[in-house]
Amino acid sequence: MKKRRFPVPIGLPIAVVVLLILGAVANPIISAIFTEQQLSTNVILSAIPFVCIFAAIVLTFITLVAFVANLLNHRISPEVYRPIELTLIGGIALGIFGMFQPWVFIAYRVGFFVLLFSTLGFILWSHVIPKGVQHAEEVGSVSISEYEQSHS
Numbered sequence: 001m002k003k004r005r006f007p008v009p010i011g012l013p014i015a016v017v018v019l020l021i022l023g024a025v026a027n028p029i030i031s032a033i034f035t036e037q038q039l040s041t042n043v044i045l046s047a048i049p050f051v052c053i054f055a056a057i058v059l060t061f062i063t064l065v066a067f068v069a070n071l072l073n074h075r076i077s078p079e080v081y082r083p084i085e086l087t088l089i090g091g092i093a094l095g096i097f098g099m100f101q102p103w104v105f106i107a108y109r110v111g112f113f114v115l116l117f118s119t120l121g122f123i124l125w126s127h128v129i130p131k132g133v134q135h136a137e138e139v140g141s142v143s144i145s146e147y148e149q150s151h152s
Helices: 011-033 036-041 043-072 078-100 105-125 144-150
Strands: none
Touching: 011 043, 036 043, 043 105, 078 105
16 A cells, blocks of 8 residues: 655644744743833844744745645646746736836735735746656765766
């Protein structure tokens, strides 16, 4: 019987949960231990909950990227892959235009979200390998002595 392999490293979701718990627990603990004066002068202490939760969000996105890439790699035809990629690039361009145009404020707000989601989508989609595309073999490490022997 073949062993089932998890599509993402199991450590990523575990790290997300641990960081979320640390972020939720850190604020009351820090507030109980340190005075308001100490917290106002020591920004690092105040930033600990934010950093934990932000790291959890980033790791959640990394987990999503790994899962989607593992799920879709070599299953999407290039005829489907390329238009989606171009749509995401177009969304990035439209988002930038919306954010930097000086006429309509609502276009700034919409442009921000179009840029945000198009960029996140492009990062995710760029990790998917279309059907028929082969990756070049990874180059391993080479020692100096191996390099000198091959070039002498």
